[in-house]
Amino acid sequence: MASQSLGVPLLLRDALRRIFSFPIMLASVVSFWVFIGAGYSVWDADIWWHLRNAEYLFTHLATPQVDLYSYTTNAHPWMNHEWLAEVPYFLAWKAGGLMGIYVAFLSLLVVIFLGIFYYAARQSRNLKAAFIVSCYSVFLGVVSFGPRTILFGYVFLLILLFVLAEFRARGRAPLWVIPPLFCLWINTHGSWLLGMIIFGIYGMSGLVEGSWGRIEAVRWTPRQFKQLLVTAGASVAALFVNPFTYRLIFYPFNLAFQQKLNIGYVDEWASVDFHNARGKVVLILLAAIFLGAIFSRYRWRLEELLLTGFALYAGLKHIRFLFLAAILLAPLLAKLLDMIPPYRPEIDKPALNAAVMAVLLAIMIHRFPSQEELAAAVAKRYPTQAIAFIQKNGLKGNFFNRYMWGGYMIFFCRDVKTFIDGRTDIFEYTGVLKDYLDAEQLHGSLEVLDKYKIRYVLLSPDLPLAYLLKHNVGWNPIYTDEVAVIFERTTPALASSPVTLPAGGAN
Numbered sequence: 001m002a003s004q005s006l007g008v009p010l011l012l013r014d015a016l017r018r019i020f021s022f023p024i025m026l027a028s029v030v031s032f033w034v035f036i037g038a039g040y041s042v043w044d045a046d047i048w049w050h051l052r053n054a055e056y057l058f059t060h061l062a063t064p065q066v067d068l069y070s071y072t073t074n075a076h077p078w079m080n081h082e083w084l085a086e087v088p089y090f091l092a093w094k095a096g097g098l099m100g101i102y103v104a105f106l107s108l109l110v111v112i113f114l115g116i117f118y119y120a121a122r123q124s125r126n127l128k129a130a131f132i133v134s135c136y137s138v139f140l141g142v143v144s145f146g147p148r149t150i151l152f153g154y155v156f157l158l159i160l161l162f163v164l165a166e167f168r169a170r171g172r173a174p175l176w177v178i179p180p181l182f183c184l185w186i187n188t189h190g191s192w193l194l195g196m197i198i199f200g201i202y203g204m205s206g207l208v209e210g211s212w213g214r215i216e217a218v219r220w221t222p223r224q225f226k227q228l229l230v231t232a233g234a235s236v237a238a239l240f241v242n243p244f245t246y247r248l249i250f251y252p253f254n255l256a257f258q259q260k261l262n263i264g265y266v267d268e269w270a271s272v273d274f275h276n277a278r279g280k281v282v283l284i285l286l287a288a289i290f291l292g293a294i295f296s297r298y299r300w301r302l303e304e305l306l307l308t309g310f311a312l313y314a315g316l317k318h319i320r321f322l323f324l325a326a327i328l329l330a331p332l333l334a335k336l337l338d339m340i341p342p343y344r345p346e347i348d349k350p351a352l353n354a355a356v357m358a359v360l361l362a363i364m365i366h367r368f369p370s371q372e373e374l375a376a377a378v379a380k381r382y383p384t385q386a387i388a389f390i391q392k393n394g395l396k397g398n399f400f401n402r403y404m405w406g407g408y409m410i411f412f413c414r415d416v417k418t419f420i421d422g423r424t425d426i427f428e429y430t431g432v433l434k435d436y437l438d439a440e441q442l443h444g445s446l447e448v449l450d451k452y453k454i455r456y457v458l459l460s461p462d463l464p465l466a467y468l469l470k471h472n473v474g475w476n477p478i479y480t481d482e483v484a485v486i487f488e489r490t491t492p493a494l495a496s497s498p499v500t501l502p503a504g505g506a507n
Helices: 002-019 022-038 047-060 083-124 127-144 150-170 175-186 192-205 222-239 246-257 260-265 277-295 302-317 319-336 350-367 371-379 384-393 403-412 424-429 432-440 445-451 464-470
Strands: 210-212 215-217 399-401 456-459 475-480 485-489
Touching: 022 083, 022 127, 022 350, 047 083, 047 403, 083 127, 083 150, 083 319, 083 371, 127 150, 127 277, 127 319, 150 175, 150 192, 150 222, 150 319, 175 192, 175 222, 192 222, 192 246, 192 302, 215 302, 246 260, 260 424, 260 432, 277 302, 277 319, 302 319, 371 384, 384 403, 384 456, 384 485, 399 403, 424 432, 432 445, 432 464, 445 464, 456 464, 464 475, 464 485
Parallel strands: 399 456
Antiparallel strands: 210 215, 456 485, 475 485
């Protein structure tokens, strides 16, 4: 009896030491850092039409096959290529409104960055270095912080990397996971193509063997290569398990090669600007890799070199892929920090770890937003009051709306069809996106409004087009607040009287 009574406290103490260990404490710091970086960012412009699509799915048990939300492309064939990723966000919305959306995307971010932490620590065998890299990665990934469908793609990417890295290192891993992973991935987000590229990099890196300076490659054994080929074939077959068959497979290629205006207009497709804060963060990344390559004695594996090149190319060309770069480069950066002393479990201090975790938890509870604070954050970026004005007064007719507000209108102002919204592909196919950009950039704005028989215009009051309409006799502002202004057409034809814009107004 005495030995049993002594054993219970010992088991409890061991459990507490594991719970409040140094690795768990570092993981809690990573989670806290993600929470700080996320802020109240529930306002992603696309989340609203994603919610409307998921609502349609649950109502009709089918995905929309044509455009249902705009009048400019109404009934035009359209493919909802991210339909599966919309479901969790919609369920979160039904469960808790904005708070549900916030908890859902914050949980995804925490899972991703804890995955980066684990991936870097396992590959580098340096817990502290992996922790530093994971915290730094938040600065790279913040471009996609918010309720984004691509977050599911990054979860799948980490799973793929775990399996492939394990297979490369040990010659055995659960490759059977990969085909169903791609089946889910293609129905969730177009980033599945990135996964296929990475799978291909791992496969090709084992086709040669040799050593070239500090670069080395090891050839796959015949058995390993056969396993990879079978996995690749099953993964390609799994891509066809989707509601749109081959059309969904071709969509990422269509985006890359056909949707030029989309890529040219949307900010996250821009290249890295080294003059802003994000550019400075990327410079740190480039300097770390450059200096590490020169001064360290680290020997590069061929797949590691190819992954680094792919990550840097994608991240520098399009800032949205800095998140991808953060994931792919985390193990390498952790290895280059090998001068940091390793974690020593024997000197762990559970009491101190518990204190740090308690402080972080207290700060998170104090800073955790309320439903009202999230609603206020949304109201600062979307025309909530203007929408209420439209509904109260029953405004009817063709609206010209700001691109970023189209999705919000789709979900909250259902009696009014949009001119344009975040489903940029369909508007580029039909020429509507070009007309929108011409109007926004004052290239024949009045002619565009005439072409689509626009009766109302919903814009931010500080846009050049708003200034143009404010000083045109054919339009009258009927509603104005700090976020939005609504103009109503007052004459059958738009006046073309000259307008002098303020200095810099057309930029």
